Amino acid sequence: MMGEVPFVLDFSRVGFTERALVGGKVASLGELLRHGCRVPPGFAVTSFGYRRFLEANGLEDRLRQVLASVAPNDLESLERASQQITGMFLESRIPREVQGAIERGYEELSIRTQVSDPPVAVRSSALAEDSEQASFAGQQETYLWVRGAENVLDSVRRCWASAFTPRALSYRLTQGISLDDGVAVGVQQMVHPRAAGVLFTLSPRTGDRSLIVVEGSWGPGVAVVSGEVTPDEFTVNKVTLEIVHRKISPKTAQFVPTGSEGVLVKVPVPEDLQTKPCLCDEEVVELARLARHLEQVYGFPLDIEWAVAENEAFPHNLYLLQSRPETVWSRRPRSSIAANFKDPLSYVVQTLAGKALSR
């Protein structure tokens, strides 16, 4: 980055190289944009903004004091430290220059989306660790359907504090990750999803890399991620982009945002919609095409969150919300299936004899 380090950066201006400033999650959203994917617009509150917050409130020394007494396996001390830090954070003021930058960012979002007080998701974006590990550590707090600058600022502060939940603390202590590492936060426009879910660029059942498996259900993706609903499952051939299998499940519930805070409430799905596929074929194929493209660019299998916006026309209704490396199958050792391959003939013989012998 040239010049003065900004407190706020638009998604379109970041990529993996800005990871230390905006965190892994936001950096990957920026990358998605660079690779031509549709991502709901938003901006990052940078780790520089976070530091300024600490400085302005003299929080750094206080943090160090509290953390000095914490042991990773002592749950009580973790709890105590976490509460103290959260309290400190929520009492502190965001310095004027940072607050101004966030407010301007939010205002720009409002202009771009032509919505006053647009609902946004505010989530922390970890800096150091792989994002999936961070998410495992519960370090990635998310606030959905946040409206109004005041609420946005409050949520940003809560995200900063979320780096100090007992679980996050314990994780960072055991992993030897510096505790005064910064925190970045993403502020992103909410889409009104007709349907949403996850997809993998391999088969989660067998690790087959020639398949893309899309899982989805009605409404926001939380229904799928939380396991509250058995999602529809579409299996797509990665090579030909043909849908090779459709499993349509009765999707009995979905989440809807209610009230001004947009709290998600689980409601029953109308009966005639329950057994209808939540995606049409062209949407499935387009998602698969995007995912295949990203996997080729990144060079490893991906786990992607997606949403289909209501009231927008295909293909502009398809959004990617998050992309991270797939971990379950990708971490297994890559063993050659044709180990010691000599020539086709001996392989034919081995297969025929081996097949019979392994009964």
Added chain:
Amino acid sequence: MTDALRFQSPFEVQTPPGCEGWTEMYPYYLLFSEDRRQEEENKLWFYNGMHAPEAVHPFDTIGFEAGYLGIGEMSSRMFAIPPAMGIDFRFLNGRLYISPTAVGDPKKIEERAKLFERRAGYYFQNWPQFYEEWREKVKREIEQLKAIRFPELPEVEDERLVFERKGYGTSQEVFEAYHRLLESIFRIWQIHMEIVMIGFAAYFTFYEFCKKAFPEISDQAITRMVGAIDVSMFRPNDELKRLAKRAVELGVDSHFRPGADVKEVFQVLEQTEAGRTWLEEWRRSSDPWFYMNTGDGFHHHHRAWVDDPGAVFGILCDYVAKVKRGESLERDIEGRRRDRDQITEGYRALLQTEEDRRAFDQLLGLVRNVYYSIEDHKFYVEHWYQSVFWNKVRELGALFVRQGFFRDVEDIFYLHWSEVHQALMDLLLSWTIGAPARGPVYWPPIIARRRELMRKLREWNPPPALGTVPEAVVDPAVVMLWGITPERLRAWLEPEKAEEKVLRGFAASPGVVEGPARVVLSVDQLHEVQEGEILVCSVTEPSWAPVFSRIRATVSDIGGMMSHAAIVAREYGIPAVLGTGSATKRIRTGQRIRVDGDAGTVTLLED
């Protein structure tokens, strides 16, 4: 093995009413019997509706005897395919059931592997050349078959025989001619299996490789990588298209009206110069391309197009209409080749190691060579040879008719070939001796009874499998051609739910369509198929290819990924779901169904 999965025992299968005594039509060694009961009940027998979609006439068992002799010779004894001996077979209520014979002993498999490596290796290394020579060998066999004559039995021999001092007469010539006929068909089927069995072994290996690399890869994706693009099996249909174009060019297209009688049309064409030119071209295409029969060569009454042009006249009319509308009849060979190369490159790129990619390339190289032959060979033996063969048998049948043994040329097919042997000896003895034969009194009532039996057996619905499900199916041909795997067998065993609206089979050709079904139980009903219908049949024959230009999709009871129906469906770009086990029983003509050739499902949309 106490809790082995079992289908109904062959010994529990009831004889259909009025079919008592059907066993007399088949030789003793091809029947389930008490003396082999224990062994027979412990094996798996599956209905080979792919090659024998109907009850088999007694004489037609010869094709299966020759075929399974050939399979056994090549698999067990010649190439020593490590895990597989031959394929056993039985007739039950006139239907053909077959059972792969596995090699159980691991030590024996090891020994066979060494033999196989040397022997099959010799073929694999020289495949394109050997296949070329193989084709020439088959053509020579067909020439020899055509040369067989059943001479008229004269009142006295021509004096030429006397003065040439040949030393034997026409009775001997007839006798030898029959023997040559038998030798010929048994020989051609060994030659047939010479390339086919090890061909399946190679294909099976590539299939296993792909399944290991991509555990959920569809069978279809594998065949699309291997895909034979332009083989002789498509040539007959291409010739029909050519003739359709010629008809328009010559200005004789007005005669090609659907429903017209083909004999009359040919007579009318004979009247004009242009018509005669067209007929001349028809005749040129006919030999050999219209030796294509309407089945798979194993039923004598599935006549070749050259013998019964009625079978394809309707299609010819369709093509003429298309040419007049300016539609292209060309197959997009280039497009298919591109498609194949793209898919291959796509899968190759997904392999994880350089070693795997090397293995993939080399196996694919072998399999593409081999697979081309497996597709291509079929025209030569199943169609060209078999069509000539059945007509040769009819020539012998005509001799029996002239000698008063049979009323009709076709009656000969109600005798097993060993019975024909006896009848021929009866005939020759009586002619030489000058005393009455017993045959003219002996055979007609037997033939009449058998005709009635065949009629009734036709209506019987054979269960897809009998006996005990094995833990593994190791015969490459059984997996690749018939699509028999333990998983499939288990699926067949699951009780069918009446309310279940979905049938499952092999996703053999991609695409999803809806439309009205047309259930075709035998070849004679093929002409009923209307434009835009979905063909539902026991087994789709490749020779039905022309009808594929009318239909939207096809569904069959029987058929695997390498079955020719799958190839033809992909060739025509229409969805296919094969091997459903019960489509012809569950679906009726006119019913709306949805065929999903990607998922391998058929959904019944209305009752």
